[in-house]
Amino acid sequence: MPFGLLTVEEIVRINQLTKQYSSITAVNGLNLSIPKGSVYGILGPNGSGKTTTLGMLLGVIRPSSGYFTWFGKTLNFSAKKKVGALLETPNFYPYLSGRKNLEIVSSIKEIEKPDIDGILKHVNLYQRAVSKFKTYSLGMKQRLAIASAMIANPEVMVLDEPTNGLDPEGIAEVRAIIRNIAAQGITVIMASHLLDEIEKVCSHVAVLREGNLLFDGTVDQLTGREGTIEIGAQNIALLKDVLQGHPLVEKISDNTNGTLTLVLRKNTDASEITRFLAEKSIYVNHLVFRKNSLESQFLNLIKNEA
Amino acid sequence: MKKLIIIEWKKISGHRFFWIGTGLYLFCMILLITKFGSLKVTGNQNEAVAAFKTFGEAGFYKLPYIWHNITYIGAFFKYIPAFIIIFFFASEFQNKTMRQNIIDGLSIGQYYSSKILGILFFTFLSILVIVFTGFIAASTHNPQAGIADYFKGMDYLLAFGMELLFFFCLCVFANVLFRKSAITIVIIVVYLVIESITSLIIGKPYSDYLPSRPSSLLITQPFTRMFQVENFLGLESVERVPLRFLLLSLLYTTAFAFGGYFFLKKRDVT
Ligand SMILES: Nc1ncnc2c1ncn2[C@@H]1O[C@H](COP(=O)(O)OP(=O)(O)OP(=O)(O)O)[C@@H](O)[C@H]1O
Ligand SMILES: [Mg+2]
Secondary structure, three states, X not given: OOOOOOOOOEEEXXXXXXXXXXXXXXEEEEEEEEEOOOEEEEEOOOOOXXXXXXXXXXXXXXXXXXXXXXXXXXXXXXXXXXXXXXXXXXXXXXXXXXXXXXXXXXXXXXXXXXXXXXXXXXXXOHHHOOOEHHHOOHHHHHHHHHHHHHOOOOOEEEEEOOOOOOOHHHHHHHHHHHHHHHHOOOEEEEEEOOHHHHHHHOOEEEEEEOOEEEEEEEHHHHHOOOEEEEEEEOOHHHHHHHHOOOOOEEEEEEOOOXXXXXEEOOOOOHHHHHHHHHHOOOOEEEEEEEEOOHHHHHHHHHHHXX | OHHHHHHHHHHHHOOHHHHHHHHHHHHHHHHHHHHHOOOEOOOOOOHHHHOOOEOXXXXXXXXXXXXXXXXXXXXXXXXXXXXXXXXHHHHHHHOOHHHHHHHHOOOHHHHHHHHHHHHHHHHHHHHHHHHHXXXXXHHHHOOOOOHHHXXXXXXXXXXXXXXXXXXXXXXXXXXXXXXXXXXXXXXXXXXXXXXXXXXXXXXXXXXXXXXXXXHHOOOOOOHHHHOOHHHHOOOOXXXXXXXXXXXXXXXXXXXXXXXXXXXXXXXXXX
């Protein structure tokens, strides 16, 4: 585990966690470790098992097999108290006001003196505190859910697609709140199918597809995992010959326009390739370097494992 | 426990329907009980009865029979609190607030307990109102009665509570299984119809053991006895709530209450 250093405290450990619905394996033998202080993204297309995973972690979906721990123990009240969570949609009593809803959450979490007004101000809902939840716009509902997750000063926040269905302004607002939360040192576990969201907000990412874990590690590890170069020279055949077997080159393929595409090993500097070619007296006449974006990485992962 | 009561109270007291529904329930119950005495006795054949123009004259409020009479009337209205209970419970499935409660920190056992506390609330409230109404009615119609007279026949209050508790637990059980309020209500009605058909087919005494029968046999229809000649002559002894059915009702009530818990716990909280 790349960040499994002894010094890093583990918030969640997931071990061989599996959820089997009658015909579908929604989550398949998942192993994950979520370090303290991370903003941990769970990324995957629709139906890949993100909500199911979070539902199991939050104690509302019963795992078929495997187990998980919170703060090194099984999920109990004191763990739940330290975790603020929203799963899928904001779930509140529609006939109660935002404030009354937060009062119920505070009672459940046994918070002596909840700072409901402060938290409502923080998510910009103070003006509508006495309106019924059902009169809120989607963005307001989402913000109330975040407020409710924050009410107990949690150590961890679990958010399932927190920007789902919001307009660009709402998305920016919610992301700013999340970044703000993370800046306070709160660990955030967040599911999303939006790649750029993970890229913008998260430090770590686990990629799921059809219930299987394809990758887990830091976002940098994923994006910097490999790069591609489009390269051309007078003598393509010679170029290809020379590059074949170079230790930094993982894969070579021909392009239709008479150039080559090289897939480079992790964190390779393109200048190393050009220097190497110059030493062999091959002069490059076409060079485009692409650091893989998370998106193409993600699509690659999903394609490769298919 | 106190925490669960506070949470449940915050949930239901914030809804207008709770106040309107409960108000309607208590109003109807009190109204019918207090006015029943002045209802005309109609369609009676025997001479002794013909002398009485109203149920009041026929001894509706007479101690110790009053407790039997008014609990029988009061139990007709149990469908109103049952509906309130189903309405709130089903809406928690619909709005996924139950799931959020569990995520926020309640265990399934605590959550379910809070619902059972709600049932107990309606049961005790009903008993309280019956006692209160009965006490006032009895004291105006039995001015010469001593304190001890009021306590005779009070086992019907226990029977009344049992009948309500059973029915509410049946509702909660069905609600756990079927989640949506409309479906739950339809299923309960259909079930009760099927049960009464079955009871006709299998006949006594076997029919007495079907789930909802014992609770409905606790408080028998009191009017036949009311108009029996022996009654007026004071020869008939006070009827007691059949202990056997009381225990059977308790058994079925417990079974439904724990059954609901079992299925709630067994399934994913969605
Ligand atoms: N109650 C259920 N019964 C049967 N199958 C289910 C149930 N809940 C989820 N699934 C299936 O499990 C798989 C994973 O679903 P899940 O909701 O975890 O996906 P997701 O990654 O959260 O997707 P999305 O991005 O759409 O929210 C899907 O194939 C889904 O159809
Ligand atoms: Mg989901």
